[in-house]
Amino acid sequence: MSAPARAWAWLRRNALPIYAGLAVAYMLIPIAVIAVFSFGATPKDKLTFGLDNGFTTEYWRTMFSKPELNEALITSLRLALFATLIATAIGTAMAIALVRHRFRGKRLANLLIVIPMATPEVVIGASLLSMFIYYTFALGFTTLLIAHVMFSISFVVVVVRSRLIGFDRNIEEAAADLGAGPLTTFRTVTLPLLAPGVVSAALLAFALSIDDFVISNFNSGTTVTFPLYVYGVSLRGIPVQVNAIATLLFLLAVIAVGLVLFQQRRAEKMAAVQPEAEEGGPIPLPGTAAAQ
Amino acid sequence: MRSWKQRLVPYWLLGPGLLWLLFFFVVPMYFMGELALYSGSLTSGGFEFTWAWSNFPDALSGHTEQIWRSFFYAGTATLLCLLIGYPLAYAIAFRAGRYKTLLLFAVIAPFFTTYLIRTIAWKTILSDDSPVVSALQTLSLTPEGGRVLATSGAVIAGLTYNFLPFMILPLYANLERLDMRLIEAAKDLYSDSRIAFLKVTLPLTMPGIVAGVLLTFIPAFGDYVNAQLLGGTGQAMIGNVIQSLYLNQRNYPEAAALSFLMMALILAIVIVYIRFAGTEAFMGDEDEEGA
Amino acid sequence: MLSSERSDRRATAILAVLIAAVTLALGLAACGGGGAGGGNGGETTVAEAGKAEGELVFSNWPGYIDPGKNGTIAEFEDKTGIKVDYIEDINSNDSFFGKLQPQLEQGQSGGRSLFVVADYMAEQMHDLGYLQEIEKDDLPTVFENILPSLKSPEFDPERKFSVPWQGGMTGIWVDTSKAPEIKSVNDLFDPKYKGKVTMLDELRETPALVMLAEGVDPAEASADEWLAAIDKIKSAADSGQIRRFTGNDYTEDLTAGNIVAAIGWSGDASLIENPNAEWRMPTEGCVRWSENMVIPVGAPNTAAAIAFMNFVYRPEVAADITEWVEYISPVDGVKPILEKNGSELAESEIVFPSDEFTRNCTGQNTPPELDKVNEAWQNVLTG
Numbered sequence: 001m002s003a004p005a006r007a008w009a010w011l012r013r014n015a016l017p018i019y020a021g022l023a024v025a026y027m028l029i030p031i032a033v034i035a036v037f038s039f040g041a042t043p044k045d046k047l048t049f050g051l052d053n054g055f056t057t058e059y060w061r062t063m064f065s066k067p068e069l070n071e072a073l074i075t076s077l078r079l080a081l082f083a084t085l086i087a088t089a090i091g092t093a094m095a096i097a098l099v100r101h102r103f104r105g106k107r108l109a110n111l112l113i114v115i116p117m118a119t120p121e122v123v124i125g126a127s128l129l130s131m132f133i134y135y136t137f138a139l140g141f142t143t144l145l146i147a148h149v150m151f152s153i154s155f156v157v158v159v160v161r162s163r164l165i166g167f168d169r170n171i172e173e174a175a176a177d178l179g180a181g182p183l184t185t186f187r188t189v190t191l192p193l194l195a196p197g198v199v200s201a202a203l204l205a206f207a208l209s210i211d212d213f214v215i216s217n218f219n220s221g222t223t224v225t226f227p228l229y230v231y232g233v234s235l236r237g238i239p240v241q242v243n244a245i246a247t248l249l250f251l252l253a254v255i256a257v258g259l260v261l262f263q264q265r266r267a268e269k270m271a272a273v274q275p276e277a278e279e280g281g282p283i284p285l286p287g288t289a290a291a292q
Numbered sequence: 293m294r295s296w297k298q299r300l301v302p303y304w305l306l307g308p309g310l311l312w313l314l315f316f317f318v319v320p321m322y323f324m325g326e327l328a329l330y331s332g333s334l335t336s337g338g339f340e341f342t343w344a345w346s347n348f349p350d351a352l353s354g355h356t357e358q359i360w361r362s363f364f365y366a367g368t369a370t371l372l373c374l375l376i377g378y379p380l381a382y383a384i385a386f387r388a389g390r391y392k393t394l395l396l397f398a399v400i401a402p403f404f405t406t407y408l409i410r411t412i413a414w415k416t417i418l419s420d421d422s423p424v425v426s427a428l429q430t431l432s433l434t435p436e437g438g439r440v441l442a443t444s445g446a447v448i449a450g451l452t453y454n455f456l457p458f459m460i461l462p463l464y465a466n467l468e469r470l471d472m473r474l475i476e477a478a479k480d481l482y483s484d485s486r487i488a489f490l491k492v493t494l495p496l497t498m499p500g501i502v503a504g505v506l507l508t509f510i511p512a513f514g515d516y517v518n519a520q521l522l523g524g525t526g527q528a529m530i531g532n533v534i535q536s537l538y539l540n541q542r543n544y545p546e547a548a549a550l551s552f553l554m555m556a557l558i559l560a561i562v563i564v565y566i567r568f569a570g571t572e573a574f575m576g577d578e579d580e581e582g583a
Numbered sequence: 584m585l586s587s588e589r590s591d592r593r594a595t596a597i598l599a600v601l602i603a604a605v606t607l608a609l610g611l612a613a614c615g616g617g618g619a620g621g622g623n624g625g626e627t628t629v630a631e632a633g634k635a636e637g638e639l640v641f642s643n644w645p646g647y648i649d650p651g652k653n654g655t656i657a658e659f660e661d662k663t664g665i666k667v668d669y670i671e672d673i674n675s676n677d678s679f680f681g682k683l684q685p686q687l688e689q690g691q692s693g694g695r696s697l698f699v700v701a702d703y704m705a706e707q708m709h710d711l712g713y714l715q716e717i718e719k720d721d722l723p724t725v726f727e728n729i730l731p732s733l734k735s736p737e738f739d740p741e742r743k744f745s746v747p748w749q750g751g752m753t754g755i756w757v758d759t760s761k762a763p764e765i766k767s768v769n770d771l772f773d774p775k776y777k778g779k780v781t782m783l784d785e786l787r788e789t790p791a792l793v794m795l796a797e798g799v800d801p802a803e804a805s806a807d808e809w810l811a812a813i814d815k816i817k818s819a820a821d822s823g824q825i826r827r828f829t830g831n832d833y834t835e836d837l838t839a840g841n842i843v844a845a846i847g848w849s850g851d852a853s854l855i856e857n858p859n860a861e862w863r864m865p866t867e868g869c870v871r872w873s874e875n876m877v878i879p880v881g882a883p884n885t886a887a888a889i890a891f892m893n894f895v896y897r898p899e900v901a902a903d904i905t906e907w908v909e910y911i912s913p914v915d916g917v918k919p920i921l922e923k924n925g926s927e928l929a930e931s932e933i934v935f936p937s938d939e940f941t942r943n944c945t946g947q948n949t950p951p952e953l954d955k956v957n958e959a960w961q962n963v964l965t966g
Binding site for chain 3: 334354357358386412415419420421439441442521523524525526530532533536537538539541542543549
């Protein structure tokens with residue numbers, strides 16, 4: 001084969017990974033911009049997305065110097081954590097019920113789950129507020145949590161459900177044949193196979209909560225979340241520290257993932273070194289991490 | 293025969309979620325519905341319940357342009373998300389190996405930097421004097437006026453970028469559990485990998501596509517941030533209108549009426565779409581499928 | 584299969600009826616409140632003064648006070664021992680009102696004892712019964728130092744419920760390196776600047792300026808004249824002459840070089856990183872506005888709020904604020920202090936405008952037939 005033909009063949013074989021790389025780069029462009037501009041000096045300490053004034057690490061050093069910013073950040077993280085846990089648990093349970101069980105009123109339940117996703121955030125936010133006020137429910141972290149869980153449930157259900165559909169029941173039946181009770185089957189077979197879907201859903205719920213602006217704006221009282229803080233300052237000049245924090249959050253997420261990967265690789269290495277250990281364990285199922 | 297306890301299981305599973313949605317979605321919606329039938333205004337003596345059904349056609353006729361525009365923007369963005377996201381989800385599910393989790397996180401990670409900051413970053417990247425826009429200008433890819441910001445293109449680009457994870461995650465969740473052996477069998481059967489894809493992979497991943505499209509189109513339809521930051525005059529979407537009606541005009545009845553209409557419209561689309569794509573694909577009732 | 588389908592449908596119907604019944608019950612119970620009304624009747628509460636202590640929750644616009652350890656808030660906390668929770672959550676009069684209205688309607692303020700809104704919004708809130716009145720005797724420092732021109736405005740002749748915070752002017756920001764010849768709002772309609780011009784989204788500012796440029800006095804204009812100005816703006820928006828309508832974010836466009844001119848506010852110099860940008864008084868005049876501290880109904884700590892109002896009317900405190908914020912102070916005696924400090928702001932016509940400078944300026948006027956005019960304006964904004 002001639003060189004150009006070989007190059008072409010190489011390109012065709014690797015088209016998908018190359019494309020994936022480009023797509024991921026596209027997703028990260030704004031992050032890069034944000035990171036770069038967290039190092040730009042500005043005379044009034046307000047974000048300007050310009051590097052004309054030189055490079056500085058001042059904003060990274062004073063990143064946590066603004067109490068309002070820190071408070072907003074912590075509030076957002078706490079909120080997202082709780083909302084994710086609750087919504088994922090509730091939503092996964094619902095998805096399982098909807099896909100796996102026969103019961104009355106399934107159509108109605110499906111409808112009830114879809115409608116919130118079809119509602120504009122302004123409407124959800126405003127209507128929730130009216131209700132909280134009427135029942136003189138104090139606005140604050142709790143009302144925010146309620147709202148965040150509410151709008152996340154539907155998304156969790158949809159994501160987990162799409163994973164559950166066409167799920168091979170044979171494996172579970174095999175486990176039952178081998179003597180496992182329903183709870184054990186669920187724990188050792190169903191849940192691990194379901195895990196990627198649940199994790200996807202949890203990630204989505206977390207992202208939705210951290211990012212939410214409209215609904216939070218209506219139901220937060222005097223509690224300030226990170227997006228609310230950013231919106232508040234964006235109209236009059238964002239402090240550059242915000243960029244630094246945004247970049248930091250991103251880096252923390254990357255580090256967390258790195259740790260998970262590192263853990264995974266160690267587990268694989270150990271499995272490779274001690275093949276005897278596998279015999280007593282569960283059968284590696286196709287498509288799971290253990291089989292890679 | 294299933295025991296009493298067994299038959300109650302689905303209700304236990306559904307219970308918390310349904311109750312949550314009932315109290316914190318349905319009831320507020322009732323309040324909203326009531327509001328849509330009010331008339332009057334804050335400055336002229338307050339609102340009264342007057343069975344003002346006319347609010348609905350009034351709201352609709354006053355804003356048809358924005359509704360069509362929202363359809364167009366959200367539809368285009370969803371299509372782009374699908375075209376960009378499907379190959380990416382496929383690559384992550386099948387070709388990523390140990391980098392799978394890392395790549396998934398790369399998809400979600402931008403969310404940790406706040407919607408507003410991301411969109412403002414795009415605003416900078418696409419500003420009139422930026423190198424990106426200059427490059428596009430030399431390639432003659434910019435719309436008239438030679439700028440990218442404050443045009444429909446910018447809004448659609450923003451929507452696409454911001455909703456890409458909504459498309460990728462459900463696609464991935466579905467692709468990941470696909471049995472590779474089916475795909476390999478298809479490749480053996482059909483000489484052309486493209487046909488194998490169309491006849492086997494695509495139909496098998498339909499549930500993921502349906503979920504992704506719906507999860508992307510619907511919030512995109514009601515979005516207003518992208519139009520506000522990246523658009524100019526003439527790019528307002530229906531979300532902007534509702535926000536304006538509610539907050540700036542304090543015309544709560546019309547805002548409520550328009551919101552209901554929007555929801556009805558979207559539900560109609562969802563129902564039609566499900567009929568078209570197949571109920572099993574969406575409802576996922578395994579018993580009906582007869583796995 | 585058939586029988587289970589039928590029973591499934593029956594069950595769905597039963598569940599639907601159940602859910603409807605529950606919501607109906609809850610909703611009927613709610614029929615009394617939950618909506619929006621016309622105020623809580625005639626009675627206006629008077630804010631109690633007294634020993635100032637405890638916590639003060641104060642909502643304001645971003646960038647409207649000098650922050651940090653040496654700032655006004657810190658100074659106030661030091662001197663009085665009151666802990667201040669300063670929240671910058673106001674970005675537009677309308678959306679803040681929209682957010683707070685349901686609570687104010689029920690007599691709650693969401694924990695706030697003090698916030699800052701524009702003249703017209705203060706008036707509107709007062710008319711709806713959402714504000715508390717303050718006894719003149721409780722505000723000695725305020726009445727001692729307030730600028731005479733602000734002592735008795737039309738909307739609150741005795742300053743019963745509003746105390747000015749800062750003032751400013753709406754005019755034209757021009758990028759002198761690109762369009763130095765722009766001097767009037769009419770110039771913004773010149774086709775050679777197509778797509779390079781932005782306007783504010785405020786009803787009482789942009790159409791008012793356009794009317795001024797046409798020779799119409801916004802204070803006396805009829806609804807039709809307002810609508811005519813709005814129409815003119817609409818055509819410009821439709822044709823792409825006006826790039827977009829903005830809030831504070833016109834400053835970004837100016838910095839980025841996306842526009843050559845914008846209708847904007849006099850004190851925003853600190854937000855525009857463009858050395859060529861300059862605020863100009865339009866030849867036909869500007870819109871002069873001011874914003875006010877108000878105490879809402881349901882305020883938990885009115886004594887602290889009143890103490891704060893008195894505090895910021897001390898000339899030295901007011902001077903600190905002006906130096907940072909660069910808007911027009913309502914306090915008499917600030918200019919000499921700044922002069923003594925050698926601050927350039929003392930000479931600035933923007934911070935200390937002479938009567939001559941603002942001779943053609945008008946205030947923030949509310950148009951007649953407000954609902955109709957506002958609707959027309961909002962349709963332009965969301966076109």
